[in-house]
Amino acid sequence: MIKFVNIFDNKKDVFVKTKEGMQVFENYPWHFFVDLKDAKSNKVFFQDLLDSGYVKDMKVEGEYVALYCPFLERDNVIRQLKTQGVKTYEDDLRPWQLFLVNEEVELETDQSILFFDIETDDRGVGIEPGRDPILSISAIGSDGREFYFSYRPEDKNGELKMLRKFVKTMGEYDILSGWNSDSFDLVAIATRINGREGFFAGYNSILPRGKRIEFRCMVIEQGSKDLGGLDSVRRSGKYKTKPIDFNHLDLMQKYKEMHYRDTELIKKVRSFSLSAVSMATLNEDKVDLHGESIYKIWKERPDELRTYNMQDVRLLVKLDKALNISFQKLVEHQVCCARLNDYTSHGKIDIFALRGAKRLGKHLPSKPERVERDKRESAEGEPKGNEDSDYAGGFVFEPVKGFHTNVYALDYSSLYPSIIKTFNVSIDSFKGVTQWEEGMEFPEDTIIMPTGAMFARDEIGIIPSIIQFVLDSRNQIRHVDMKKMEKDSLEYQNAHYRQYAFKVLANSMYGIMGASFSRYYKRELAEGITLTGQYLIKMSAKWCEEHGYQIIYGDSDSLYLKKDGEVDLDKDAETLKVFIEEHLRRLFNIKTCHLYMSSEGKFDRFLAIEKKKYAGIHPDGEIKVIGLEVKKRDSLPQAAAWQQEVIDSFLIHGETDSRFYVSWVRACVNAVKNLSPKEITFQKRLSKEIEDYGKDNKNGRAQPIPVHVKVAQWVKDNLDKMGQKDDKINLYSQGSYIEWIVTSSKNGIVGVHPLAFDGHFDIPYYVDACLAPSIRILTSVYPKIDWEEVISGKDLQRLF
């Protein structure tokens, strides 16, 4: 078993970095696969490939033939196979990927880390990594050593010398780790050394003394549309890095990944600045510079800069220790058999699945060729649902809007993985699509879906097998291994992270089957899963209605049910489970039912406002709020505060007298004119650079510029007024939050930055804006009351 720290190739040899040193596997025998039957039916063609020397060797492996050829000649060979119409498997794998799939390897979790942080010249307009000189770098190793690199203004080559010293130190550790370093610190270092394309040179202590190695680190532009998979939470900055032969761990990125669902926290830390996160986690802040420029301090009081710079790294080390970020990350990547640098969902799951397939003696399709596609464009002019673009997802019930009591929640646990297992959904077990109708005839050895997609019944497919393996492993860890361990021990922590990684893997399988760039993609399968989900939740809803429940709401895999009097939800859920199992067996010929609907508790009081917007209170007093404005970071603070009051009145106090709310609204209307600037300040995130807004939309017209972008432009033009820049995130670039107050709404919204606010705001506009979220709740409960009139006071006027 090789424990690797990192692995990469030069398209020929594979380099495996371990704790002991670098192992080189020269001319790693690169290969890919075709079906044996294809090789048999194209005998002459395959013989020609061998004779011409393009393919060096062929070996029969079960149902496949492995074709050996140098990776560099790959394109040529594959083109010929494509022309001949031969399907290939795994032809896209780089030598290092193939190595991970084939060999006995595991990621080393015991890796040394160098935490670091840089300070840059801040005299220019804004902050742009790579443009401004780097003034200092602090670093702390996981072994406790502290480093500080800087130079004096007089030293012409000071910066480059400093960077080279740093890179040398970096080579003494396995991992380089910073905060937002993927978009800032590392971009700056790589760019300052070698320009945008650049790699940077250094010494790797693992190699024999004196032997030089280049640390390659690409600097690439981040797509403006691409939000990185974590909705809008992930990206900041224009560039990011792609380190090749050293490990890099951006703690901010992983921290976001761990917390992106926690809307409460996101509201607190907003852009996930080191300062905000340290405050939230450690209750400790960065050193306050009182608005003084970094450059000035560097020039005049270098010791002070050192203190400041060092404090940031100390925070990093403390955060990692408190939250175990790097350890969790290492364990997670070890479970996936992924390199530390391959952090995308697809990158992490791919090698894991390929290894899983190999264990079963099977191979997975090659990645589809890159198709330039734009979902929106394909929808224009022609009917929606283009060949392989969009497909339907989960079903959302129209809520029965208003205030309810005695609401029960039912939930399919892991609906999509369960469907995959139950219907044996997999690329290799797929038998085509037919028209399905109740009671139709179809082959006995086939499972069918409500969409008509058919799958082999007896031989379990690769994907369901992997899911089964993943869930079995997870259960083994949770219910057996962890029981024997001491809580809070290192091995317990390790086990906990392992089981979590398995859970994530199981839940990601559906996603990659719907991702058109992945080797697992098949529209019929992805849509089969979602539409079967729709079928199941609708059928369950029907069953519940027939058993005395009223459907209040439901989304994809959940149902919210109302029933007064005695209710034994667990018993009903069990009966429903049996019903569904029998139904699926009879109509779809399934073999084993893995679907399980369980009770998610009761709500004494429940507000159904809109699709994806509701709130409820459990008997123990715990309140659950979903999707409402109080949970959104772009909500007006006062609007959220007032909406919270309404929610509490209904759920905690059970107040249902409409007169209470009418007078409450009147009081709010009167209070608007006295609101403080903070309460009426909007905030929204810039999801791309200012220049990228206002381009032509799909109708060929210039897209209007949103208010927050106009204000961002003002910020850019008035940077001198903004005071000290917070952290690495520019005040007006992709990822920044923009604040504004509305001063006029007569001819379009006019927003001004809080710093330009003179105290006059558009009161009528704010009356609407502050009350809208509350009014939406009140309208859903009391649809007959004209709340517009209550706000305008017309209902009062009528009385006089």
Added chain:
DNA sequence: GCTCACAAGATACCT
């Protein structure tokens, strides 16, 4: 020149 319905983008949520 006004109102109004509508399309489309942008953001941030939910499962």
Added chain:
DNA sequence: ACAGGTATCTTGTGAGCG
């Protein structure tokens, strides 16, 4: 480079009207 579904707010356009 995991997926789709949805509400809400904003601006610009074009129809209908006087």
